[in-house]
Amino acid sequence: MARINxxxxxxxxxxxxxxxxxxxxxxxxxxxxxxxxxxxxxxxxEPLPQACRDAMVQAxxxxxxxGSFKGYGPEQGYEWxxxxxxxxxxxxRGCEIDASEIFISDGSKCDCGNILDIFGDDNSIAVTDPxxxxxxxxxxxxxxxxxxxxxxxxxxxxxxxxxxDNGFTAEIPNYKVDLIYLCFPNNPTGATATKEHLQxxxxxxRTHGSIILFDAAYEAFIQDPSLPHSIFEIEGARDCAIEFRxxxxxxxxxxxxxxxxxxPKSLKGQTKDGQTVELWGLWNRRQSTKFNGVSYxxxxxxxxxxxxxxxxxxxxxxxxxxxxARIIREQLTAAGIQVYGGENAPYVWVKTPNGLSSWxxxxxxxxxxxxxxxxxxxxxxxxxGYFRISAFNSRANVEEAMKRITEKFKV
Ligand code: MLT
Numbered sequence: 001m002a003r004i005n006x007x008x009x010x011x012x013x014x015x016x017x018x019x020x021x022x023x024x025x026x027x028x029x030x031x032x033x034x035x036x037x038x039x040x041x042x043x044x045x046e047p048l049p050q051a052c053r054d055a056m057v058q059a060x061x062x063x064x065x066x067g068s069f070k071g072y073g074p075e076q077g078y079e080w081x082x083x084x085x086x087x088x089x090x091x092x093r094g095c096e097i098d099a100s101e102i103f104i105s106d107g108s109k110c111d112c113g114n115i116l117d118i119f120g121d122d123n124s125i126a127v128t129d130p131x132x133x134x135x136x137x138x139x140x141x142x143x144x145x146x147x148x149x150x151x152x153x154x155x156x157x158x159x160x161x162x163x164x165d166n167g168f169t170a171e172i173p174n175y176k177v178d179l180i181y182l183c184f185p186n187n188p189t190g191a192t193a194t195k196e197h198l199q200x201x202x203x204x205x206r207t208h209g210s211i212i213l214f215d216a217a218y219e220a221f222i223q224d225p226s227l228p229h230s231i232f233e234i235e236g237a238r239d240c241a242i243e244f245r246x247x248x249x250x251x252x253x254x255x256x257x258x259x260x261x262x263x264p265k266s267l268k269g270q271t272k273d274g275q276t277v278e279l280w281g282l283w284n285r286r287q288s289t290k291f292n293g294v295s296y297x298x299x300x301x302x303x304x305x306x307x308x309x310x311x312x313x314x315x316x317x318x319x320x321x322x323x324x325a326r327i328i329r330e331q332l333t334a335a336g337i338q339v340y341g342g343e344n345a346p347y348v349w350v351k352t353p354n355g356l357s358s359w360x361x362x363x364x365x366x367x368x369x370x371x372x373x374x375x376x377x378x379x380x381x382x383x384x385g386y387f388r389i390s391a392f393n394s395r396a397n398v399e400e401a402m403k404r405i406t407e408k409f410k411v
Contacts, residue, residue, distance in 0.1 A: 037372065037397045045394055049309075050313060103261045127160070128161070145157050176209075180212050194226070195234060206239055214241050222344045243262040263279055332402070358376045359377065
């Protein structure tokens, strides 16, 4: 019989969001009359911006004409999109990023996992706790960890706890770690990092020859102008960081699929025998071999995000979801529930009322309020006793969910 990848058997039963969906579906089947409101997975609900739709309709027409038809595109993405990203997302903020350092993809989740292809198996790896589970699970699948313990921690990973005590920003270790995953604005806690905090990480990484895998999928939700949107706003980051970005949350592309990864050409790693190698070349080779690029139609849709209309329409979407976040924060706070995040991120991180465990609160909320959220412990051991509420839903659903929760759980 063919051998399997045994590492998959180390994974906890299911990926967090399918497990939530399983519980919600079971409840919905048993209670068909329940009007369930889903504030669990961070999936957008509002329609695609008009500018993106118009651009995609035009792109479909292009595909219907022999003169403008496109076959395989560049694996790295079309230059007209990469140029706009480089100018508007990076150079306009003073980041020295060139279009050739941008790789268009079909999602940040995929990129966060795929990036491990270009790294060795013997790196020490740090994640925050709680953390977006993809960083952990993809390392388990790749054989970079030991077994899981009762708390859900995998042997071999370095867990950096984040909590209200440290403002949900990890203390920088005083020992060497090779790969560090950082996510700001943070999923799940909604916390942000100042320039000073990121500068300390960059200094650490440069001192130790580490690489920061920086997930900025939620940067568009930053409201505070003093906060950095990109790790490349930080001096020295070109030598120690890779950044992941996405059109999923700012432009509503969760179902359309478009994202990108920035790999600076100055970023280097080491071979087993100590030779220095540019990571850009490895990622370019990986993408050219295992990926055929994002469809022309979708890339035209993403390009429209950078048009004047696209910019104002995506800004309106962000403002809409951030108003939802404000409503969630304010109503829960008024009901005496402790909340964090939600000011520069579409996630509100809630201390579970009455000392309930994360999953107990999940079940109670589902059963008594018919509202779905995400149990904090699903993001790591240190998330126990917390609960994530997503601001991605209609205004009516958010208001109704808050009414139901505050009536039941007022403390
Ligand atoms: C989440 O809810 O954490 C996100 O939807 C996950 C993702 O973007 O993959």
